[in-house]
Amino acid sequence: MSAVYDHCFKTVFRLTQEVGKLIRTRINSTKTISTKDSEIDFVTETDKEVEETLIHGLSAEFPEHKFVGEESTSDGKSQKVVLTDSPTWVIDPVDGTLNFVHGFPHVCVSIALLVEKVPEIAIIYNPVLDQMFTARRGLGAFLNEQPIKVSKTEELSKALVCFEFGCSRNPEKMAFVKENVQRLVPQVHGLRSLGSAALDMAMVACGGADVYLEAGIHAWDVAAGDLIVREAGGVVMDPSGGQFDVLSRRVLCASTRSLADQMIKTVTQYYPPRDDAE
Numbered sequence: 001m002s003a004v005y006d007h008c009f010k011t012v013f014r015l016t017q018e019v020g021k022l023i024r025t026r027i028n029s030t031k032t033i034s035t036k037d038s039e040i041d042f043v044t045e046t047d048k049e050v051e052e053t054l055i056h057g058l059s060a061e062f063p064e065h066k067f068v069g070e071e072s073t074s075d076g077k078s079q080k081v082v083l084t085d086s087p088t089w090v091i092d093p094v095d096g097t098l099n100f101v102h103g104f105p106h107v108c109v110s111i112a113l114l115v116e117k118v119p120e121i122a123i124i125y126n127p128v129l130d131q132m133f134t135a136r137r138g139l140g141a142f143l144n145e146q147p148i149k150v151s152k153t154e155e156l157s158k159a160l161v162c163f164e165f166g167c168s169r170n171p172e173k174m175a176f177v178k179e180n181v182q183r184l185v186p187q188v189h190g191l192r193s194l195g196s197a198a199l200d201m202a203m204v205a206c207g208g209a210d211v212y213l214e215a216g217i218h219a220w221d222v223a224a225g226d227l228i229v230r231e232a233g234g235v236v237m238d239p240s241g242g243q244f245d246v247l248s249r250r251v252l253c254a255s256t257r258s259l260a261d262q263m264i265k266t267v268t269q270y271y272p273p274r275d276d277a278e
């Protein structure tokens with residue numbers, strides 16, 4: 001199997017570099033922008049072009065593989081995500097689209113290959129800062145080909161925590177954000193919001209941050225980060241303490257289990273409709 005995954009990895013790595021150039025050259029140009037689920041949930045022509053290029057390039061090499069892509073999912077009549085046991089590429093062409101719209105350099109391509117729903121390959125690439133995070137199941141996690149490890153932080157009071165505000169104006173979601181910002185700020189070293197779930201997870205993986213929690217994300221935002229964080233030695237779970245479910249729209253990752261447990265005791269919960277809900 002490893003030769004098959006070698007081929008998958010080389011192909012997706014090459015395509016990610018190719019679409020990365022597109023994002024890098026366009027981040028400071030004028031964009032054509034439209035909205036999706038809320039007035040601040042944006043999509044640009046680059047999101048669509050990057051996703052099409054990736055799906056086209058991967059299907060040419062792996063015609064039997066399936067795709068779950070942010071833009072193809074939200075373009076259709078139903079936004080329901082269907083994840084089968086078949087090899088499936090889960091793609092966020094531009095994670096941090098709001099940052100991209102503004103020219104804020106925290107944007108990335110996030111891609112995971114799931115086989116029988118298990119992540120085998122993951123890439124998170126920030127082409128603006130030229131940070132290429134990669135992982136393969138059982139083979140470790142890397143930043144620009146150098147091995148990475150999570151931090152050793154055990155106490156929430158010493159942690160740098162990533163927590164996102166999200167792109168939704170849903171009152172329940174906004175109350176969740178407000179309450180948890182109030183709870184966390186007085187208890188932690190610092191609170192950060194990069195505007196990209198994938199990059200928040202990449203920061204936990206390389207030890208730049210210690211924890212990341214969000215509810216309201218989608219499978220394409222976190223599928224790659226899940227593998228990269230775990231291969232870097234961290235934990236990925238549901239914010240209530242249960243098992244991580246890529247379709248649940250909820251994620252907590254941390255450098256250590258003890259840190260994750262303290263977050264679970266500290267935060268309130270928000271349960272958005274699942275990605276596979278009708």
Ligand code: LIP
Nearest residue numbers: 095096097164166167195196197
């Ligand atoms: C975004 C995430 C961000 C989250 C937003 C949104 P997009 O993805 O990565 O962390 O807070 O709700 O989902 O739309 O830029 O691909």
